[in-house]
Structure formats: C-alpha cells, structure tokens
Amino acid sequence: MTETGPPAEDLTARARIRDAALEMFAEHGMKGATFRGIAEAAGVSVGLVQHHFGSKQELREACDAYALDTIHRLSAEKIDGIGDPGFLARAMRIDLPVRRYLARALVDGSPAAARVFDDLVDTTETYFTAPLPPGVNAPATTDVHGYAAALVAITIGMEVLHEHLSRVLGADTFTPEGALRLRRALFDVFDDRLLSPELAARARAAMREYESGGFGRTARAGDGAPTEEGP
Amino acid sequence: MTETGPPAEDLTARARIRDAALEMFAEHGMKGATFRGIAEAAGVSVGLVQHHFGSKQELREACDAYALDTIHRLSAEKIDGIGDPGFLARAMRIDLPVRRYLARALVDGSPAAARVFDDLVDTTETYFTAPLPPGVNAPATTDVHGYAAALVAITIGMEVLHEHLSRVLGADTFTPEGALRLRRALFDVFDDRLLSPELAARARAAMREYESGGFGRTARAGDGAPTEEGP
DNA sequence: GTCTATATAATGATAGAC
DNA sequence: GTCTATCATTATATAGAC
Numbered sequence: 001m002t003e004t005g006p007p008a009e010d011l012t013a014r015a016r017i018r019d020a021a022l023e024m025f026a027e028h029g030m031k032g033a034t035f036r037g038i039a040e041a042a043g044v045s046v047g048l049v050q051h052h053f054g055s056k057q058e059l060r061e062a063c064d065a066y067a068l069d070t071i072h073r074l075s076a077e078k079i080d081g082i083g084d085p086g087f088l089a090r091a092m093r094i095d096l097p098v099r100r101y102l103a104r105a106l107v108d109g110s111p112a113a114a115r116v117f118d119d120l121v122d123t124t125e126t127y128f129t130a131p132l133p134p135g136v137n138a139p140a141t142t143d144v145h146g147y148a149a150a151l152v153a154i155t156i157g158m159e160v161l162h163e164h165l166s167r168v169l170g171a172d173t174f175t176p177e178g179a180l181r182l183r184r185a186l187f188d189v190f191d192d193r194l195l196s197p198e199l200a201a202r203a204r205a206a207m208r209e210y211e212s213g214g215f216g217r218t219a220r221a222g223d224g225a226p227t228e229e230g231p
Numbered sequence: 232m233t234e235t236g237p238p239a240e241d242l243t244a245r246a247r248i249r250d251a252a253l254e255m256f257a258e259h260g261m262k263g264a265t266f267r268g269i270a271e272a273a274g275v276s277v278g279l280v281q282h283h284f285g286s287k288q289e290l291r292e293a294c295d296a297y298a299l300d301t302i303h304r305l306s307a308e309k310i311d312g313i314g315d316p317g318f319l320a321r322a323m324r325i326d327l328p329v330r331r332y333l334a335r336a337l338v339d340g341s342p343a344a345a346r347v348f349d350d351l352v353d354t355t356e357t358y359f360t361a362p363l364p365p366g367v368n369a370p371a372t373t374d375v376h377g378y379a380a381a382l383v384a385i386t387i388g389m390e391v392l393h394e395h396l397s398r399v400l401g402a403d404t405f406t407p408e409g410a411l412r413l414r415r416a417l418f419d420v421f422d423d424r425l426l427s428p429e430l431a432a433r434a435r436a437a438m439r440e441y442e443s444g445g446f447g448r449t450a451r452a453g454d455g456a457p458t459e460e461g462p
Numbered sequence: 463g464t465c466t467a468t469a470t471a472a473t474g475a476t477a478g479a480c
Numbered sequence: 481g482t483c484t485a486t487c488a489t490t491a492t493a494t495a496g497a498c
Contacts, residue, residue, distance in 0.1 A: 013463080013464085028262070029260055029262060029263070029339065031259070031260055031262045031263040032260070032262040034490085034491065034492090035491075035492070035493090036490090036491080044464080044465090045464070045465050045466080046465095046466095046492095047464075047465060047466070047467095047494095048463075048464055048465070050492080050493065050494085051463075051464075051465095052463090054493090055492080055493075056491090056492070056493090104338065106392065106395065107335065107338045107391060108260065109394075114395060114398070117392075117395045117399070118395075118398070118399060121399050135426065135427045135429055135430030135433075136425065136426060136427065136430065137423070137424060137425060137426065137427055139419060139420075139423050139425065140419065140422075140423045141416070141419035141423070143412070143415065143416055143419070145399075145400075146400060146412050146413070146415065146416035146419075147416050147419050147420060149396060149399045149400055149413075149416060150413065150416040150417050150419075150420050151420060153388060153389060153392045153395070153396050154385050154388060154420070156388070156392060157384060157385060157387070157388020157389065157391060157392055158384060158388070160338065160388060160391050160392065161337065161348075161384045161387060161388055161391065163340075164337065164345060164348045164349075164384070165380060165384050167345070167349070168348070168349060168352050168376075168380045169376075169377060169380055180438070181374070181377050182377070182380075182381065183438065184374065184377065184438060185372070185374055185377035185378050185380060185381035186381050187434065187435070187438070188370060188371065188372035188374070188377075188378050188381075189370075189378060189381050189382060189385070189421075190420075190421075190424075190425055190426075191371075191424070191426070191431050192368070192370050192371045192372070193368060193421075193422070193424075194367065194368060194370065194421055195366065195367060195368065195421075195422065196366045196367065196368055198366055199366030199367065200418075200422050202366075203418065204418070207411070207414065207415060207418070244481080244482085265472085265473065265474085266473075266474065266475090267472085267473080275482080275483090276482065276483050276484075277474095277483090277484095278476095278482070278483055278484075278485095279481075279482055279483070281474080281475065281476085282481075282482075282483095283481090285475090286474075286475075287473095287474065287475090
C-alpha cells in the first residue's frame, strides 16, 4: 500500500521531467529516448530538462537513483508475500513506471538495474538460507545461490517480457486481470511436477554425466571454440 | 572477447555485414547500432552496407528474416529435448548470435521476435494438449494457454537476462559451464515443490477470492476461472 | 526557473568515382 | 562491388534573454 506513489498532479517541474524521462527511457530505451521527447512528454522546454539534469547521462542516473530508492521498499516483500492476497493487490499497482523502467534498464545496461537484480538474488538466497516460515519447504538443491538466481530471473523475466506476455495472454500483465492470469499460470507451473520422478531422475543423471564427461576437460584450454556456422 | 568472429573466412561481404549487424543490433539495440559501427565490425565501408541493404529498417528486416529462418529449426527441439543430454550440447552452441539478437529484438520491439515468441507458445500449448510422452505428466491447470505462455516466458527470460544471470552465476550462461549451472538450477526449481500442500492450497484460495471480489468487477464473469480442486 | 537561440557532433541516406 | 565524398536531419549541449 504505501501511498508513496506519485500522489498528485501538481508536482514540481523537476519531478514531472523525471517521471517523463522514466517513461520515455522505459519505452524507447536509453538510446532511443530523446531530450525533445522527454521535454514534450513533461510539457516543458528542452532547455529546462537540461537545466535541471545537465547531461543525458546525469538524467539517466537520476532516474536510476529514483528507481533504486523506490524499488527498495518493494524488494523485501516479494518473497514473504506469497500466499498473502494483500500482496497481490499491492504488487499490481505499486510503482509501475519504475518497474517498467528497470525492466528496460536491465537490458539496456544500467548499473542500478544490475544492482537491483543482484540485491534480489542476495535477498532470495538469504531467505532460503535462513529458517523458513512454516509451510515453505526448503529447496532441495545443492546450489542455493544458483537456485535463487533462477528464481529471480524467472520473476524479473516476467517484467521484461511484459509486452509479449500481455499480447499472448490477451490482457496487460501490469493490469489486475492480466497479472492475475499470469500469476495463476506461474503458480500452476511451480505447483505441479512437470516430470515424473522416473524421468526427473534420468534427467538428473544425464546432467551429471554431461557435467563430468562432456567438455569440462581443462577449464578454458582453448577460447570459445563453440561457434556456429550460418546456413 | 573478440569472439564474434566470422574471421574473414569465405563468407560473402553481404553475409559478413549481416552477421555484424546481427551482433551490433543485439549488443547496442536497434537504435544504438549504427551503420558505421556495423561497417567497421564487418570490415567494410559504410557505403557498402547501405548498398546491400538500403535503409537501416531494411537491414533490420533482413536480420529478422535470417533469425526467423535460423531459429525455426531450433524451436521444435526445445520441448522434446528435455532429459536428452545431446540436446544440451546442441542447444549450447547452436546459433548463439541469433539467440542474442532475438533476445534483444524482443525488448526493442521486433515483429519477427514477437512472432518467435508467439510460435513458441503455440508449439508448447500444442505439446501439452496432444498426448504426452511417457514420463511427462500433464500439467494440472485449467489454463493450458497461460501455462504454455508462462513456460515460454521463463525460457526466453533466461536468454534476455543472460548478462545478469551470467554475472550472478559467475559464468557465461551462453557457455557450456554457465549453461549447465543455470539448467541445473532451473531443474531444481521445477522439480521441487516450493510450497507445502497446505500453503499451496491457501494460496490458491487467496487467488480465487482475490479474483472474484477484488476489483475487476468481473468484466467477464465466467471466463473459466473455476473449479480446480487442489491436490 | 523557464525559455529561445545557437553551436557542435553524429547519424541515416544519396551520388558518383573506381 | 566497393569505396569516398557529401547532404540533410536530428541529437546533445551551451549561452544567454526574460
């Protein structure tokens, strides 16, 4: 809940510019977004944008800092919120612009977005390392770090692929209906065993064999030989 | 570093330009990649790039078409390959540039990439609708389409977040070692039940309640929400 | 604080020489 | 086929007026 969101319309020009930049960066990427587009979206002149933020890089860093600060409140809830209906309602409408921005920044190469990702992995790993709440099983893995990374990647991947998921599902996943449908689908994926125990065991064995015998010989004797030849 | 190399080889200049463009588009995005950068990477002049492909949009469409054609051979194997060690080896070294390109194009907004995504969802959905191979359980979901979408999003998300996963895991996930570690982690995630049956049932109930009473005011009252009795 | 005007650089695209 | 100019447009950035 936390009404900390952008409450009203009478924000300072600087804040409106920052919000516009956040949206333009998210929509067109760090390279595609322009001062002109941002100024127009914010309803100010190009000069004012640069007066407040200096260079494009600085503007981007301001967005990063804002996003970092905003997302910080959210990250801790993501894990504990499972099974709490209130969490769904909150997660669906809090700070959408920031999430969109970070999803794009993650691909466009932002230090702040990378840090959010790393912090999420740390938090998740810590969560599974510490004593778990009743009802939550400890993951049966020997690589908790990798397990946490995969879990975070799955979660963040949904944000990054938001556009395509929304198209396929027929509802914007940043909207209550779409988010609900996606969450149900994800829950089904996680709740169900895709493989029978027998096949799962076979796959495990195959991976183990692949690991020991495959290419492991010498850490990196040759460079990346694995190139592919185009057709 | 320096990978990328269609090192001179006997490729035609046009093919070398296309490969360079594929890589530059993947690395810098559709807006960030420039004719000059592509020309330099291909070892040709800027004029030759435009002589062969005309406009930037046409060059991009050529990359899309090439990627679409290349990925077509791969998509069918992705599902059936589970548990097959040979699949791992193949998937790890086949068509890396195309996968990187598509991962980026998916975020930058390419029709071809969107189509790849949609086709993967279709293929996956068909896979689960048709009779399943022995050892593979049918997913316990009432929304096979959403289930397939979630599964594809998880898979593709790993490609899109490749850079961050690699950093966190300490190994390039497009490299045998990194890909293996990621795959093992994903397998652990899918193979294990994160929630106890009791908590899972509670989460289901919470979602159901949220769905009916929440906000939607149910634009579509009977959209197949119903009645999956939990395990 | 906010805007207009201008300088500078880079980019997509064209034309023509070899 | 391949390259070297060159143009027109657009972007970032600066300077200064109100």
